[in-house]
Amino acid sequence: MPDPKTHYDELLTLVRKAELLGSCGAVLGWDRETYMPPGGNEHRANQLSLLAGVAHEWSTSPKIGELLDQLADSEFNDGAESDSVANIREIRRTYERSRKLPQRLVEELSRVTALAQQHWAEARQKNDFAAFAPWLSQIVKLKQEEAAAVGFAENGEPYDALLDEYEPGAESADVASVFDALRTELVPLLDAIKGAGRQPDTSLLNRHYPVDAQAVLGREAATAIGFDFNKGRLDVTTHPFCSGFGPGDCRLTTRYDPDFFSSAFFGTLHESGHGMYEQGLPGDAFGTPLGSSVSLGIHESQSRMWENLVGRGLSFWKHFFPRAQELFPDALGNTLLDQFHFAVNAVSPSFIRVEADEVTYNLHIMLRFDLERDLISGRLPPEEVPTAWNERFTNDFGITPETDANGCLQDVHWSAGLFGYFPTYALGNMYAAQFFEAAEDKIGDLQHQFAKGEFQPLLQWLRQHIHQHGRRLSASRLVEVVTGSTLSNTPLMNQLNNRFKTLYGI
Structure with a gap:
């Protein structure tokens, strides 16, 4: 036997x-x-x-x-x-x-979403929600079927079954409560920034930045923070993403705008953070839980940490700004470091989530989270999404999308069937701030290290405390073990208040 x-x-x-x-x-x-x-x-x-x-x-x-x-x-x-x-x-x-999922449903979801993503891309380009609406209706019905098959707690809701795929153990009501607490502190900070007498000159980010030079700077920055190009690559796509195929093969993508600096550079840092997590998972455990990421919220914590807590910091640019001036002499040759740093940290309500500043970003996520819950519950018919989106956006941001391409058609997620994915972005911001605070406490003066181009101490700390453990611990347990506390919005708000109140003089 x-x-x-x-x-x-x-x-x-x-x-x-x-x-x-x-x-x-x-x-x-x-x-x-x-x-x-x-x-x-x-x-x-x-x-x-x-x-x-x-x-x-x-x-x-x-x-x-x-x-x-x-x-x-x-x-x-x-x-x-x-x-x-x-x-x-x-x-x-x-x-x-x-x-619990019928094979027929799995195959149909894969087939429909593969087709829908091309139709979404075309609808977005043409600003034609009506062309995408039938595909969204199909996907919502399939995801409702999936939620019913998987099941959820008696006092829960169908969306819980979808959220659990990306953030195991999380429930919609709990996430909504966390988001409400965060919103309560974000809105006053945003209002104070809007009324501040000191404002950045963001026009310097909209000068001409040759794509070839952008690619050089992005690759150099990704290499410096620790992404291994011997085991990965960087390509161009419509909607940036990271794919980890297994040991030794991690693919990053970005998109370039020759007349806007931030999109490609910070997108590359973001995807590099995802990529370094993938590269830090134990290769000999591939295919098992110990070789897999904990949750998408934890995954997102790694990308947002490198993009924002590191990449938008003054110390980071003390190291990289001279190189940026070399590569973009016409755009940045006469620009001061403080001017540039203030510009890349500009806070202003805008339509596009992936280009949103750190203060408004989570409001973008909360909007999507609430609409997704309404779609899956049946409270919101798919064809009414543009109206619901614009009403909520106007209420939250004080501006109204003029086109659906800048509104409800901007993200690939729904065409890919990724209902339950969006809230992990905001959870990731909170995880990132809490992990970063713990790292600073253990490692010492990270800002001094960044100014000298030393990023390995932080990466090695992340490898030791997060990456190498795979799914040994749940997301909530990992946060407690690494930081000594349960998830809280306090570290994130401390980061935001400290940086933006200083920059805006409030």
């Missing part, structure tokens, strides 16, 4: 096999967004649907359930937070969720 070790090894072999197939699908998805000719989209949708169906079949194999049951009372499932306990716990959680 096989011993528990044989059962455990067989279990890991099966889940690794399914994960490996999933990574093949991820390569095809990356190719679709970067180099695939538009005419290949329907064929690519069929390819992705097939792979998604087979991966689902493999990951829900009855054999996995049998092995989990055989290991339930073994020494491999005994001991707090050991490697095997963590793997068995997380494999069971994923297995039980996945086997």
Whole structure:
């Protein structure tokens, strides 16, 4: 009779096999967004649907359930937070969720979203929500079906089932409560900034910045903070993203605007943060929970930390601004460091989430979070999204989108079926500030290190305390272990108040 070790090894072999197939699908998805000719989209949708169906079949194999049951009372499932306990716990959680989903639904979601993303891109370009609306309706119905299949707590809501995929254990009501507390402090800060007598000259960011030079600076900055280009690459796409395919292969994407500095540079820093997390996961644990990220909120904490808490800091630019002046002599040759630093930290309500400042960014997320809940619950018909979006945006930001391309069509997420994803961005901002505060306490003067171009101490701290653990701990438990406290909006508000009150003289 096989011993528990044989059962455990067989279990890991099966889940690794399914994960490996999933990574093949991820390569095809990356190719679709970067180099695939538009005419290949329907064929690519069929390819992705097939792979998604087979991966689902493999990951829900009855054999996995049998092995989990055989290991339930073994020494491999005994001991707090050991490697095997963590793997068995997380494999069971994923297995039980996945086997509730009919293979037909998995394949249809993959097929429809692959097609919908091209239709979304065309609708966005033409500012034609009506062309995308039927696709959004299909996706919402499929996600409602998914939520019903997965299930949720008696006192919860369907959206909880979708949120759980990206932020395991989180519930909509709890997230809404956290967001409400954050909003209460963000709005007064935003109002004070609007009324401040000191304002930045942001026109300097809209000068001409040659794309070739932008690519050089972005790659140099990504390398300096720790992204390994021997195990990764950087390409161009419509909507920037990071794809980690497995050990030694992590792909970043960005987009360039020759007449706007911030989009590509900070987008590259952001995706590099994601990429360094992927590169910091234990390669020998690929395909298992210990080789996977904790949650998208934790993933986002890494990208937002490098983009904002590091990349928008004065110390960072004390190191990089002379190089930026070399690369952009016409745009920045006569610009002072303090002027540039103030400009890249400008706060002003704007339409585009990915280009939003740190103070207003979370308000963008809260809007999407509330609309998603309403769509999945059925309270908001998909065809009424533009009206609901514009009304809420006007109320929150004091400005109204003139086009749907700058409003409800700006994000790829809904066309990709990623309902439940958006709130992880704001949670990531909160996690980032709390982790950064803990790092400063343990490492020492990070700002002094950044000014000298020394970013490795922070990266190594993140590797040790976050990256290398994979999914050994839940997101909430990880925050407690690393920082000594439960998640709080206080560190984020401290960061925002300290930087922006100083900059704006309030």
